[in-house]
Amino acid sequence: MKSKNNTAYCGIFCPDCIHYKNKYSVYAKSLKDHLTSIEFDKYAKIKSPFGEQFKKYEEFETVLTALAETECNQTCRTGGGCSGVPCKIMECCISKNYEGCWDCSEVDECDKFALLEPRCGEMPKNNIRKIKKNGIDKAMEKRGNFYIWQK
Template sequence: MQEKELTAYCGLYCADCIHFRNRHSKLAGQLKEELEKADFQSYTSVKSPFGSEFQHYDAFMEVLEALIRHSCSEGCRTGGGCSAEPCRVIVCCKEKGYEGCWECGDFKNCEKFEFLKPRCGDAVMHNLKEIRERGLEGWSRRRSPFYNWQE
């Protein structure tokens, strides 16, 4: 995939995203299948001194389903959004005819990136400024780490 295809409208680099072509979504799907084959749900529904941890099985399945869903085989530019979910940033860029938010004079004050901040912090702003100032070509070599906990 080309650098531009992997550059999200918001300036994040999709190839760095934990959902992008990951293995854990597929493995989670396989685990779910195995658990269903074993009818593990019935096993956990019986109160027994053995395996009291399995009382949290429903919550575990909720997480497992989320792991299965959160997989992107393409970047959001071609795939339509994070894990193919609709994204207001993409909608806004398309309405304005922009290739990405770096073309928007107002990106520094835009509130549409708020939902990305808890995990991505300043990455969006760093990347958007980088692309706006120096262009798309080769920008990914100067990109910010995707997640707050990465260096």
């Protein structure tokens, strides 16, 4: 049951995700709050030999805000979707009363996985194939790397 609760409908094992129970969101929020309190944005806009490297502060602030907002403390299945946001895969499984995509015969042709492919490649579908073959607990013991850049 632990594997099922930690496994998203798409076959992703949530605890492997970079966003799940991360610390960077807490640090980013703290840094953002501090920089806001000292009005660092105003300092960054002043042209001086001491602030030349801060010309792109607004871009940095955008990324910092995104980092602060990617906190995810629940799995897809228990939290209502990835970071609390349901996706088309989850909605499809729920509408068909599936425990996950492993209950579906159309996974290989499914276009709903396109949103995952840039970061995860074929890992979700590979996990689904393993779940179909071995069951969820054994499959999650043999899961692949989460992100395409992991070796």
